[in-house]
Amino acid sequence: MKRVKTVNELTEFRQQVRQWLEQNCPVSMRGAAALDEIYRGGSRETFSSDEAKLWFERMLDKGWTAPGWPKQYGGAGLSDPQVKVLKQEMKRLGCRAPLEAGQGLAMLGPALLEFGTEQQKLEHLPRIARGEVRWCQGYSEPGAGSDLANVQCRAKDMGDHFLINGTKIWTSNADVADWIFCLVRTDPDAGKQEGISFLLVDMAQPGVSVKPIELISGDSDFCQVFLDDVRAEKHNLIGEINQGWTVGKRLLQHERTLMSEIGDLSMGAASDLPECARLYIGLENGKLAESQLRMRVAQSEMNSQVLQLAQRKAFEEAKSGRVNPAATSFFKYYATEQQSVRYELMLALMGERALGWEHKRMDVSSFEDQELSVTRNWAFSKALTIAGGSSEIQLNVIAKRVLGLPDRTEGANKS
Numbered sequence: 001m002k003r004v005k006t007v008n009e010l011t012e013f014r015q016q017v018r019q020w021l022e023q024n025c026p027v028s029m030r031g032a033a034a035l036d037e038i039y040r041g042g043s044r045e046t047f048s049s050d051e052a053k054l055w056f057e058r059m060l061d062k063g064w065t066a067p068g069w070p071k072q073y074g075g076a077g078l079s080d081p082q083v084k085v086l087k088q089e090m091k092r093l094g095c096r097a098p099l100e101a102g103q104g105l106a107m108l109g110p111a112l113l114e115f116g117t118e119q120q121k122l123e124h125l126p127r128i129a130r131g132e133v134r135w136c137q138g139y140s141e142p143g144a145g146s147d148l149a150n151v152q153c154r155a156k157d158m159g160d161h162f163l164i165n166g167t168k169i170w171t172s173n174a175d176v177a178d179w180i181f182c183l184v185r186t187d188p189d190a191g192k193q194e195g196i197s198f199l200l201v202d203m204a205q206p207g208v209s210v211k212p213i214e215l216i217s218g219d220s221d222f223c224q225v226f227l228d229d230v231r232a233e234k235h236n237l238i239g240e241i242n243q244g245w246t247v248g249k250r251l252l253q254h255e256r257t258l259m260s261e262i263g264d265l266s267m268g269a270a271s272d273l274p275e276c277a278r279l280y281i282g283l284e285n286g287k288l289a290e291s292q293l294r295m296r297v298a299q300s301e302m303n304s305q306v307l308q309l310a311q312r313k314a315f316e317e318a319k320s321g322r323v324n325p326a327a328t329s330f331f332k333y334y335a336t337e338q339q340s341v342r343y344e345l346m347l348a349l350m351g352e353r354a355l356g357w358e359h360k361r362m363d364v365s366s367f368e369d370q371e372l373s374v375t376r377n378w379a380f381s382k383a384l385t386i387a388g389g390s391s392e393i394q395l396n397v398i399a400k401r402v403l404g405l406p407d408r409t410e411g412a413n414k415s
């Protein structure tokens with residue numbers, strides 16, 4: 001286990017980080033990034049500018065694209081408190097993430113660190129940290145969403161490899177990904193959760209076809225993936241055969257942590273609701289002119305504070321190993337629902353000024369930008385309450401695994 005640093009060591013580390021960031025983060029890499037400025041890695045990705053490349057390379061040299069991973073796997077070996085300090089200092093200066101925390105960095109990576117063999121870690125983790133390989137997540141199927149343990153995609157044991165047949169759906173970014181991690185059925189006769197394995201599959205091979213699904217926004221953020229006689233080498237089985245449910249569930253916890261960070265209220269202009277309210281509604285006697293909206297804004301601000309305090313509490317508890325892993329469901333649920341409420345409230349505050357559709361989401365450096373993007377952001381905030389397990393499923397998990405209530409659901413297994 002990594003040694004937790006003392007307060008003095010952390011203070012010194014903070015000063016070093018601050019100084020390094022100030023000297024090395026190009027000015028153009030500070031402040032909110034438009035969607036096409038985010039670097040996501042993978043064989044098909046290019047940098048949006050020379051400075052984006054320089055920023056990525058400088059961070060990579062420090063091991064700070066995956067700061068908490070051990071050095072031999074492409075990270076910097078920082079302790080959790082140090083990673084937190086780095087994030088805080090990057091946020092303070094407005095530094096953009098050099099590499100997006102996507103399915104590789106934030107989901108598969110931590111699962112591999114826990115369940116992968118040494119050879120699997122050495123093969124896959126450094127390539128993620130270096131942005132060389134982009135991953136997508138092959139969990140959902142047409143008949144297996146909330147009821148994830150119902151996956152039917154079949155992987156047949158062929159001796160030295162598996163042969164996969166089936167389909168995956170709602171696979172984010174499958175059209176630009178290099179590899180896919182999949183939950184597959186390796187024993188059709190075993191109980192629902194027992195016959196599932198966790199496989200890594202190279203998408204650059206015959207038999208893999210990807211069909212983008214067009215959304216109401218006109219974007220195609222996710223796809224259906226068809227796997228026809230696709231090969232996965234035996235050494236790309238993570239964990240034991242037929243024990244993939246354990247790996248898959250842990251990965252979901254990492255996904256939910258990621259989702260709660262995406263849904264974090266500090267992101268984008270939705271963070272500054274009071275300012276938005278002052279601007280669009282105006283003040284009367286020092287108070288927001290509309291009493292109903294005033295109450296809603298105040299309520300939302302309080303909820304945001306409560307969430308942040310709860311996150312801090314969980315972080316402190318985690319240091320002593322006391323945290324319940326299922327608590328990630330609480331943060332996923334609360335952060336994404338709150339984000340949705342806040343966008344709803346922004347629409348109410350902005351009124352007809354919020355009808356723009358021109359900007360892609362998160363391109364929100366000013367309220368003028370926000371006017372052109374808030375409706376898309378509001379629509380996308382609904383998607384975040386579904387992706388990674390819907391809000392209803394998170395409530396089931398909280399009831400069952402956090403509060404210890406009796407299980408009255410059948411089938412809902414994305415928990």
Ligand SMILES: Cc1cc2nc3c(=O)[nH]c(=O)nc-3n(C[C@H](O)[C@H](O)[C@H](O)COP(=O)(O)OP(=O)(O)OC[C@H]3O[C@@H](n4cnc5c(N)ncnc54)[C@H](O)[C@@H]3O)c2cc1C
Nearest residue numbers: 137139140145146170171172383386387388389390392412
């Ligand atoms: C933006 C986005 C990105 C996604 N990306 C990926 C990806 O990359 N890879 C991937 O594998 N999947 C991905 N998904 C799929 C996502 O995991 C599923 O949509 C989600 O798990 C819900 O499954 P479903 O769509 O089949 O809905 P269903 O399971 O059919 O659920 C329909 C409704 O019924 C409710 N419901 C179902 N069961 C219960 C129950 N037991 N108790 C109470 N309510 C219940 C649900 O909450 C929901 O409201 C993505 C989804 C979105 C929106």
